[in-house]
Amino acid sequence: MRFRDIKKQSHNNTQTKKQDSAVIYASYIDKIKALITDIFMIYGPILYVMAYGVMNGKDDFQSSQLAPLIGVTLYGLVYAMFLSKFGQTPGKKAYNIKVVDFKTHKNISFFRALFRFVAFLFSATIVIGLLVPLFRKDKRSLHDLLASTAVISIKS
Numbered sequence: 001m002r003f004r005d006i007k008k009q010s011h012n013n014t015q016t017k018k019q020d021s022a023v024i025y026a027s028y029i030d031k032i033k034a035l036i037t038d039i040f041m042i043y044g045p046i047l048y049v050m051a052y053g054v055m056n057g058k059d060d061f062q063s064s065q066l067a068p069l070i071g072v073t074l075y076g077l078v079y080a081m082f083l084s085k086f087g088q089t090p091g092k093k094a095y096n097i098k099v100v101d102f103k104t105h106k107n108i109s110f111f112r113a114l115f116r117f118v119a120f121l122f123s124a125t126i127v128i129g130l131l132v133p134l135f136r137k138d139k140r141s142l143h144d145l146l147a148s149t150a151v152i153s154i155k156s
Contacts, residue, residue, distance in 0.1 A: 023105065023150075023152055024152060024153040025138050025139045025140075025150060025151065025152055025153070026095075026097040026139065026151040026152055026153050027139070027153075028133050028134065028139060030095040030096075030097055030153070031097065031133075031139075031141075031151055033091070033094075033095055034089070034091035034092045034094065034095045034097060035091060036091070037090065037091030037094055037095075038079070038089045038090060038091035038092075041090045041091065042075060042078055042079065042089065042090065043071070043075045046071050046074050046075055046078070047061075047071050050067055050070065050071055051067075055067065072121075076114060076117040076118070076121075077114070079113070079117050080110050080111075080113035080114040080116075080117055081110065081113075083099050083107070083108060083113035083116070084107060084108060084109055084110040084112075084113045085107075086107075087099055087100060087107045087108075092151075096153060096154050096155070097151050097152065097153055097154065098151070098152055098154050099113070099116070099149055099150075099151050100149065100150055100151075100152055101148065101149060101150075102140075102144070102148045102149055102150045103148070105150075105152070108147070108149055112147055112149070115146075115147055116143055116144070116146075116147035116149055117143075119142070119143035119146040119147055120141075120143040122142075122143070123141055123142040123143045128142070129141060129142030129143065130142070132145070138150060139151070
């Protein structure tokens with residue numbers, strides 16, 4: 001290998017390190033606000049259609065053990081579709097944040113997004129998983145660590 005090629009390769013490595021350090025991780029508050037927005041914009045309508053369109057009202061919905069499971073499953077599928085296609089859900093878009101692969105900073109696949117959603121349900125169940133970002137510099141939650149993703153701020 002020629003010296004010129006080695007020098008170019010070394011220069012390219014330092015540029016990628018500078019690009020990685022330029023990444024701004026999303027704040028904990030923005031992630032919570034985006035989650036609440038997504039619940040109202042995606043999960044709420046799913047539950048409404050199930051309760052009043054598919055079933056005979058909220059009493060039937062509340063007495064069913066299968067209906068909430070179907071609602072969460074549909075929400076997870078829609079959530080994973082948004083993340084894999086755009087990297088953002090409507091709530092994340094509203095707060096200019098995006099879910100990306102931790103190493104490459106590119107969009108994640110549908111199945112990885114679905115795994116991240118299931119890992120989120122686990123994190124939310126044990127609560128400690130949602131508190132992990134408060135103690136990390138990169139502000140990654142337990143489900144981000146398990147799925148090797150990061151939530152970053154983007155320029156609007």
